[in-house]
Amino acid sequence: MARPENVTIVGGSLGGMSLAQELRRLGYEGGVTVIGAERTRAHYDRTQLSKDLLTGLAEPESLYLMTEEEVADLGLDLRTGRRATGLSVATGRKSVTVDDGSSVEADVVVIATGSAARRPPFPADLRGVHVLRTLNDALAVRTDLATATNVVVLGAGFIGCEVAASARSLGRSVTVVDLQPAPMCTVLGPVVGNHFAQLHRARGTVLELGTGVAGLVGDDHVSGVRLTDGRVLDADLVVIGFGGVPATDWLRGSGVDVDNGVVCDDAGRTSVAGVLALGDAARWHSPRHGRPVRSEHWNHVSPQATVVAENIVAGAVAADGEAVSRLDALPSFWTDQFGTRTQLVGAPDPEDDVDILAGAPGESGLVAVYTRHGRATAALAVDAPRALIRHQALVADGAPWPRTNGAR
Ligand SMILES: Cc1cc2nc3c(=O)[nH]c(=O)nc-3n(C[C@H](O)[C@H](O)[C@H](O)COP(=O)(O)OP(=O)(O)OC[C@H]3O[C@@H](n4cnc5c(N)ncnc54)[C@H](O)[C@@H]3O)c2cc1C
Incomplete structure (x- = not known):
């Protein structure tokens, strides 16, 4: 395909706006339309919503990643507060339908709709109950946190743990409930999960692990959380952190292959x-994993935007043709809890062995390497960025582990 004349991007947050920036950086002069569901500017640092924004160390204005002028300079047809409701590709030319009844025709459509909060399997329509995906969600949680006494967080994943740490550092009584035996252990495994359990318990968070949630208690405002073992926890603020689901419902019937994200x-x-x-909406094939992987981490999005932009500009937009650019970045993420920063590079499996090289679980200074079949798969460091850099190349190469020269 020749260089497309116009591109429509659905989703105006990190992925969508990074792509628009990359297209212009590469000199693309065609039309770029961005359809974004959030009413406010959506290109903000979402990662702060569970951290400094909740504790009051950051204000919304400081989260925006571009000024209004920088956005204007991109020369976009920006449609904020508008949700895409469908995609038609029947005629070869693509058409995105929008919730105001309009439709946008395009040579190329890019899906950047991220993920939505997974809803609980029980009624949760009470005041004082929140999910946390958007700036508005975070501001609503922050308002309730100001007067809350008993905060209960449902789900000990990344966002649940960060919210718990923020609420606890504001002096609230905090309980985290999860079916798993340790926080984040479905992603990071039991050893590192135990690190986070110790980190939280040492600062007074109550962890109800291996416990399910049967439902919420309250008439108009939430007053408690009923556990599957029959106990009821007092709660005047509940944050549901049951993870994210790819926001791809609008693609139903489009013919685009969706399987836990756009394949x-x-x-x-x-x-x-x-x-x-x-x-977050996409599941890219990962040569490193040998399978498609959907990642919900910030660091993956910008490299993907560069790859997508390079292929669009070259007209290499069909999977059965040659690509001019492919992703080869080492996966990585960070999480901040109780003033500690945990960073990870690589692709750990929760079943991997974990070799602790420095420090101890629950403490700042912990450095660990994940290994599988005698090879390093990931490295993790708590407040030890230099140690992480030292091990990054080993992980990238899948180096034999333990190292044959005895060095660690
Ligand atoms: C509270 C929180 C804390 C986080 N902390 C970290 C962290 O510490 N470290 C880390 O690595 N990652 C973190 N992340 C993850 C990181 O923010 C995401 O990986 C990143 O935002 C993904 O960018 P995205 O553009 O793909 O999706 P999103 O940022 O989710 O943006 C998608 C956009 O598409 C819009 N949209 C959805 N459906 C439609 C539709 N039908 N039509 C039009 N627009 C639509 C949405 O409204 C949204 O604005 C955090 C995420 C959250 C929510």
Whole structure:
């Protein structure tokens, strides 16, 4: 395909706006339309919503990643507060339908709709009950946190643990409930999960692990959380952190292959020529994992935007054609809890062995390497960025572990 004349991006947050920036950086002069569901500017640092924004160390204005002028300079047709409701690719030319009844025709469509909070399997329509995905969600949690006494967080994943740490550092009584035996252990495994359990318990968070939630108690405002073992926890603020689901409902019937995210090759191209996807909504093929992987971490999005932009500009937008750019970045993420920063590079499996090289679980200074079949798969460091850099190359190369020269 020749260089497309216009591109429509659905989703105006990190993925969508990074792509728009990359297209212009590469000199793309065609039309770029961005359809974004959030009413406010959506290109903000979402990672602060569970951290400094909740504790009051950051204000909304400081989270925006571009000024109004920088956005204007991109020369976009920006449609904020508008939700895409469907995608038609029947005629070869793509058409995105929008919730105001309009439709947008495009040579290339890029899906950057991220993920939505997973809803609980019980009624949760009470005041004082929140999920946390958007700036407005976070401001609502912050308002309730100001007067809350008993905070209960449902789900000990990344966002649940960060919210718990923020609420606890504000002096609230905090309980975290999760079916798993340790926080984040479905992703990071039991050893590192135990690190986070110790980190929280040492600062007074109550962890109800291996326990399910049967439902919420309250008439108009939440007053408690009923556990599956029959106990009821007092709660005047409940934050539901049951993870994210890819925001891909609007693609139903479009012909784009969706399976826990939009299925893409390692160049971001979907099953439909001229439709690409990136960010939390997408599941890119990972040569490193040997399978498609959907990641909900910030660091993956910008490299994907660069790859997608390079392929669009070159007209390489069909998965059965050659790509000019493919993703080869080492996965990485961070999480901040109780003033500690945990960073990870690589692709750990919760079943991997974990070799602790320095420090101890629950403490700042912990450095660990994940290994599988005698090879390093990931490295993790708590407040030890230099140690992480030292081990990054070993992980990238899948180096034998333990190292044969005895060095660690
Ligand atoms: C509270 C929180 C804390 C986080 N902390 C960390 C962290 O510490 N470290 C880390 O690595 N990652 C963190 N993340 C993850 C990181 O923010 C995401 O990986 C990143 O935001 C993904 O960018 P995205 O553009 O793909 O999706 P999103 O940022 O989710 O943006 C998607 C956008 O698409 C819009 N949209 C959805 N459906 C439609 C539709 N039909 N039509 C139009 N627009 C639509 C949404 O409204 C949204 O604005 C955190 C996420 C959250 C929510």
